[in-house]
Amino acid sequence: MPETRPRLGVFVCHCGKNIAGTVDVAKVAEIASRFPGVVYATHHEYMCSDPGQALLKRAIKEHRLTGVVVAACSPTMHEETFRRAAEEAGLNPYLLEIANIREQVSWVHSGPAATEKAVRVVRAIAEKVRGNRPLRPAEVGVTRRALVVGGGIAGIQAALDIANAGFEVILVERSPSIGGHMAQLSETFPTLDCSQCILTPKMVEVARHPRIRILAYSEVEEVSGFVGNYRVRIRKKPTYVDPAKCNLCGECAKVCPVRVPNEFDRGLSLRAAIYIPFPQAVPSTYTLDARNCLGLLPLCCGKCAEVCEAKAIDFDMHEEILEEEVGAIVLATGYELYPKEAMAEYGYGTVPDVIDGLEFERLLSASGPTRGEIRRPSDGKIPKEVVFIQCSGSRDPEHHKPYCSKICCMYTAKHALLYRHAVPDGQAYVFYIDIRAGGKDYEEFVNRAMAEERILYIRGKVAKVFREGEKVVVWGVDTLTGRRVEVRADLVVLAQAMVPSPGTEELARKLRVACGGEGFLKEAHPKLRPLEALTAGVFLAGAAQGPKDIPESVAQASGAAAKVVALLSQPKLAHAPEVAEVAEELCSGCGICAPQCPYGAIAVDEVARVNEVLCEGCGTCVAACPSGALTFRNVEDEQVLRMVRAALAEVEGVGV
Amino acid sequence: MSGFEPRIVAFLCRWCASAGADLAGTNRLAYPPNAIPIRVNCSGRVEPQWVVEALKAGADGVLIGGCHPGDCHYVAGNYKARRRVYLLRKVLAELGIEPERVRLEWVSATEGARFAQVMSDFVAELKRLGPLHGNGGPK
Numbered sequence A: 001m002p003e004t005r006p007r008l009g010v011f012v013c014h015c016g017k018n019i020a021g022t023v024d025v026a027k028v029a030e031i032a033s034r035f036p037g038v039v040y041a042t043h044h045e046y047m048c049s050d051p052g053q054a055l056l057k058r059a060i061k062e063h064r065l066t067g068v069v070v071a072a073c074s075p076t077m078h079e080e081t082f083r084r085a086a087e088e089a090g091l092n093p094y095l096l097e098i099a100n101i102r103e104q105v106s107w108v109h110s111g112p113a114a115t116e117k118a119v120r121v122v123r124a125i126a127e128k129v130r131g132n133r134p135l136r137p138a139e140v141g142v143t144r145r146a147l148v149v150g151g152g153i154a155g156i157q158a159a160l161d162i163a164n165a166g167f168e169v170i171l172v173e174r175s176p177s178i179g180g181h182m183a184q185l186s187e188t189f190p191t192l193d194c195s196q197c198i199l200t201p202k203m204v205e206v207a208r209h210p211r212i213r214i215l216a217y218s219e220v221e222e223v224s225g226f227v228g229n230y231r232v233r234i235r236k237k238p239t240y241v242d243p244a245k246c247n248l249c250g251e252c253a254k255v256c257p258v259r260v261p262n263e264f265d266r267g268l269s270l271r272a273a274i275y276i277p278f279p280q281a282v283p284s285t286y287t288l289d290a291r292n293c294l295g296l297l298p299l300c301c302g303k304c305a306e307v308c309e310a311k312a313i314d315f316d317m318h319e320e321i322l323e324e325e326v327g328a329i330v331l332a333t334g335y336e337l338y339p340k341e342a343m344a345e346y347g348y349g350t351v352p353d354v355i356d357g358l359e360f361e362r363l364l365s366a367s368g369p370t371r372g373e374i375r376r377p378s379d380g381k382i383p384k385e386v387v388f389i390q391c392s393g394s395r396d397p398e399h400h401k402p403y404c405s406k407i408c409c410m411y412t413a414k415h416a417l418l419y420r421h422a423v424p425d426g427q428a429y430v431f432y433i434d435i436r437a438g439g440k441d442y443e444e445f446v447n448r449a450m451a452e453e454r455i456l457y458i459r460g461k462v463a464k465v466f467r468e469g470e471k472v473v474v475w476g477v478d479t480l481t482g483r484r485v486e487v488r489a490d491l492v493v494l495a496q497a498m499v500p501s502p503g504t505e506e507l508a509r510k511l512r513v514a515c516g517g518e519g520f521l522k523e524a525h526p527k528l529r530p531l532e533a534l535t536a537g538v539f540l541a542g543a544a545q546g547p548k549d550i551p552e553s554v555a556q557a558s559g560a561a562a563k564v565v566a567l568l569s570q571p572k573l574a575h576a577p578e579v580a581e582v583a584e585e586l587c588s589g590c591g592i593c594a595p596q597c598p599y600g601a602i603a604v605d606e607v608a609r610v611n612e613v614l615c616e617g618c619g620t621c622v623a624a625c626p627s628g629a630l631t632f633r634n635v636e637d638e639q640v641l642r643m644v645r646a647a648l649a650e651v652e653g654v655g656v
Numbered sequence B: 001m002s003g004f005e006p007r008i009v010a011f012l013c014r015w016c017a018s019a020g021a022d023l024a025g026t027n028r029l030a031y032p033p034n035a036i037p038i039r040v041n042c043s044g045r046v047e048p049q050w051v052v053e054a055l056k057a058g059a060d061g062v063l064i065g066g067c068h069p070g071d072c073h074y075v076a077g078n079y080k081a082r083r084r085v086y087l088l089r090k091v092l093a094e095l096g097i098e099p100e101r102v103r104l105e106w107v108s109a110t111e112g113a114r115f116a117q118v119m120s121d122f123v124a125e126l127k128r129l130g131p132l133h134g135n136g137g138p139k
């Protein structure tokens, strides 16, 4: 505790009406002026505004303040703003603390009780500030390399932007090729660009980029370290094919006796156990899928190697664990479609001619299983009546997902249009709840589909889909006319909800990044920090953060990349100085603390010693120390106990 | 017991429960104002002594809000908190203090509604238990 008498200032923010509409801010300031150590207390309309900050700076100088409480919004919003202002006025920034009287008071309480709680919160923080010491952040170096997880369009864009700014990038992709779902699409709304045609140049650019290393068929195993200095363990599965030698002749796949459903075609075609997901795959090589191979250990077929003239196949290839150091991480793990199997009302995925949106993309795609002819899966016939069901699994909190998947209105309009072009005498029906076409040229695009002859938009939900002979019967209600509708269709396309790709939560856990209730990665702030996770140095891009279309994913990826570049460009990073510390004279060297530390930041010989750069500041060791030798800078026991008492003591003069 | 408003100190982990409380605010989910939040870096930082001191200083209950198991920002602080709270509650019971007065709850940064619910539930429970003996309230 500092010896000299503290001189505290308290600044209560109105936040317009956000705080002042509920909390009597003048009263809070008036009561605060009598708190121990407080020499100045005031309130201001918007503390974060320039005049508010000017007021703060002036008061720090004029009243020679040695500590400041700003009672305002959550510290996650403006702690940095005010600490910077304090520093500009010559006060050590760690002598300023925020009392959160907006999110945790004015927005959730009302009446005099809100004012009373605000007083208590401010009083507790004032006690903390009284005990705070000036601190200096430690400086740590930055590993000037980024990791991008996920090789879809978002990951590709982020990797390219970071690499083009001059930094090395490791791009990890779980499947054998980058490209993600965008590679599966036929054409993209609203321009009807061929998806592959606009994607593959980017994939090639990634492949050729001198600063991007693609680790395909690989997964992130473990992440440790902290912003600027992450250590990542990556598991690289064996492909059993040397990409440098493989010349894509395809002889191996021809002789392979195995046939399994082709994931890239969503199971609508078959592939061999040795395969290339699609001709433009990057890395450009075949992959032997050991799970479906007749057997490698011991080798029981080996036909592929016999015909491989390039001698690219190596059955002895092993799984590798790579250890990499990176300064920043971008998570771009994308989405998957909510499984048809979850749709009881639409036949649980057992009706072969009920398919999802991505399957339909494969039917439309010139490189797809039907070479772009629309043929239904059951018998290969060209469907003359097709029903598209929007919001399948979305906006249905009772049975499925509560949220809007955002892209389905658009891609269904596209599907209907493309179907009509492919099958001129076909009839399309689109069942929708609402049309949501917010986006540049989107509304116009949907209108184009609606205006098209033989595309009938029916507002209403589909109650049931079932097979009857060769037909798929769709029962629905047209809610505009109130009439029941029955369509005897040849094919039904479900615009399934978007869900985070499998494994997202697991990966998030490894990075200590939060996921929302629906499993999408959580951003640091929904409005103001949508590109970053709460964990410093981890950034988000694409549909892993929430349903998004391609332009949004690309924009977010470029944004995340800009953040990464800004981070990696710092000469040094400041490491928060609020960490554990040992009072050596009190330490008995018992060593209870060291195993508590998840970061290995404590070494014990005679006494314990904390490495302040490795310490992330959780305080677990401090709570465990039996002799009180370990303390936590600016959250010392004595401070907390004073805060507790200040929180609990009576409040006079609020009139509760 | 009418009119009894329990006093609560809530030690909230900044990564989850405190962020969850912020979200409850952003979503304007009202809950009783009885708890004064004290933000800590991790539920693992909360010392049993703090809890005891809070009860001594007039709190009728203490809430510790941490990240869900497996989600602690510092890997396992919440597991340590869980063990400590478990033991502490045993000690409190020995001292004749209802262990329910000390609550450990997992609230993630996305669970604003859950935070509000936890607060409401805890206040209701403490109202049922009445003031902690020695607070001067009726018992």
Ligand code: FES
Pocket: B013, B014, B015, B016, B041, B042, B043, B044, B065, B066, B067, B071, B072, B073, B074, B075, B076, B077, B078
């Ligand atoms: S960080 Fe929240 S409990 Fe450890």
